[in-house]
Amino acid sequence: MLAGMQKELGFYPNVQFQMLDAHNDTNLQRQQVQKLLRQHVDLLIISPNQSGPLTDLAEAAYSQGTPVIILDRRTTSRLYTAYVGGNNLEVGRTAGHYAAQLLGQKGHVLEVLGTPGSSPAAERHLGFAQALAAYPQLQLVAQVQGDWRPASVRRQLPAVLRAHPETDLLFVHNDQMAQAAQQVARQLGLGSRLRIIGVDGLAGPGNGLELVEGGALQATLLYPTGGEQAIRTALRILRHLPYEKENVLGTMVIDSTNVGAMRSQTEQLAMQQQDIQLQQRRLLEQQRRYASQATTVYLLLASLLGAVVLGAIAWRSARLNRRIRRVLEGQNAEISSQRNRIAELAEEARRSTEAKLRFFTNFSHELRTPLTLILGPVEELLGDAGLTKAQRHDVALVRRNTQRLLQLVGQLLDFRKIEVGKMAVRAQEGDLVDFVHELAEPFEKLARLRGVRWQVQAAEPRLLAWFDGGILDKVILNLLSNALKFTPEQGRITVSIQPAAQPGQLLKRLGQLVHKIYQVAFLGPHGH
Structure with a gap:
């Protein structure tokens, strides 16, 4: 099948x-x-x-x-x-008539059935019984339930044959059980006398055709498996083509007279089937080869297309690179020109700065002489005992500012020292409270004139510290001047002098103050 x-x-x-x-x-x-x-x-x-x-x-x-x-x-x-299937009723009838022919229409017959309840077993028995009814002297002496299994036959048949030694013929419902029955008969010494008829008639080792040709069976009834017809019918159904609902296949007796022809036909069909399978394998191999070659061609085409795309990208990139290179060359030339121009401007600025420094240096030398001449009479006035306290205070204020102007002239001369790297810090120990009070005193009158409250606070009466008065006074005076400049009328300025717990905190605080001063200097022109 x-x-x-x-x-x-x-x-x-x-x-x-x-x-x-x-x-x-x-x-x-x-x-x-x-x-x-x-x-x-x-x-x-x-x-x-x-x-x-x-x-x-x-x-x-x-x-x-x-x-x-x-x-x-x-x-x-x-x-x-x-x-789709064989006509099991006809198989049983044909087996009954052929048994009557072998036995001369008289004798004793034993039947080996298939599985109870299966349609082939029931129909083959019914057909066999119908055929035997036409032969009164042909008796069915016993039955064995073989269940389609040779082992079941080997187990049950010996006892039945011993009980019915008169048995002349066995009708077995398939060739596999018939082969087992022949083996039992040979073991019991009945092989030469007992005739056996099987059903199936298949080709191949151990099947019906070989058993008949070898003499183990007198005959077998061809029972078409229907495998080919089942597939043909299935394909017609799936393709929605007309088909027969009942496909009953015929049967025939295969015995020594026609077994050779049947075997030859079967072998030819087997060879044809092998040729078909070989052609199918070759066809599949060609299809696989075609698929492989097609895949290779597709890959080559894809590679070629990729190469073309990459070539186009490379050409475009090269063209773009040339364009970018020309732009960069132009930009480099422009940068070089600007760098040269900047160098020229820097040189001009240096020369201008040098000229300014020379001017301020010369100007400073010119200022020192009159300031020194002013300071002399002021010193003499301070030595006059006839001055009132207020007059002495004002003259002392004139002296301090004259000295301040001399210091500023000295600072102008220090620019030249800074330029040549010879500016030195001359630190000495002094009272920072007195130093700040002396610098802040000239601003107090100006603050009162503007209605600004001016106050100098010291955490301690004296704070001794090392500092360069010529440098520190510039810083403090600049802070006081900016404070007075940017404080509105009726405002308040407080100068607080206190020691720092850590020097780093003082530097950090000075940095914050300087930052705020820069911010004011930047925003001031806009009226903020």
Whole structure:
């Protein structure tokens, strides 16, 4: 059966075929059918082990729209798409008439049946009994339930033959059980007298044709498996072509007179099947080779296209790079020109600064002489005992500012020292409170004139520290001048003198103050 299906499927390589073998186990076969239905197969072929147990599953599949082909053994229902199988009733009748011919229409016959409840076993027995009814002297003396299994025959048949030694012929429902019956007969010494008829007539080692040709069986009834016809019918159903619902296959007797011709035909069919399979393998190999070559061609085309695309990208990149290089060369030339211009401007600025420094240096020397001449009479006035306290205070203020102007002139001269890197810090210990009070006193009158509250606070009466008075006074005077400049009328200025817990905190605070001064200097022109 399976060989016939595979032979027919060889013409249709695109059909997917799945076969499950229950090994004559009805419960297992039910589970297999349920599994196939869950897979939603396009078509289901069932060869029932027993008619009754598979009927409900076949009906369920047919009712849900799945085409069902019943193969070889019928179910008890006609709810199926198609049936393909041999005429088991005719097989039984033909076996009965052939037995009558062998025995001269008289003798004793023993029947070995298949599984009870299976349609082939029931129909073959019925046909065999109908045929024997036409021969009154041909008696059916006993039956053995072989269940389609040779082992069951070997176990039961010896006792039945011993009970019926008069048996002349055995009708066995398939060739495999017939071979087991022949082995039992030979063991009992009945091999030369007992004639055996089997059913199936298949080719191949240990099958019916070989058994008949070897003399183990007198004859076998050809029972077409229907594998080829089942596949043909299935494909017609799937292609929505007309098909026969009942496909009953014929039978014939194969004995020593025609077994040679049957074997020859079978061998030719097998060789043709091998040729077909070889051609199919070659075709598949050619298809694989074509697919491989097509893939190679596609890859080459893709590579060529990729190379063209990469070439275009490279050409475009090269063109873009040339354009960028020309732009960069122009920019480099412009930068070089600007750098040269900046160098020229820097040189001009240096010369201008040098000229300014010389001017301020000369100007400073010119200022020192008159300031010194002013300071002399002021010193004499301070030595006059006739001055009032207020006059002495004002003259002292004039002296301090004159000295301040001399210091500023000295600072102008220090620019030249800074330029040549000879400016030195001359630090000495002094009272920082007195130093700040002396610098802040000239600003107090100006603050009162503007209505600004001026206050100098010291955390301690004296704070001794090392500092360069010539440098520190510039810093403090600049801070006081800016404070007075940017404080609105009716405002308040407080100068606080206190020691720092850590020197780093003082530097940090001075940095914050300087930052605020820069901010004021930047925002001041805009009126903020």
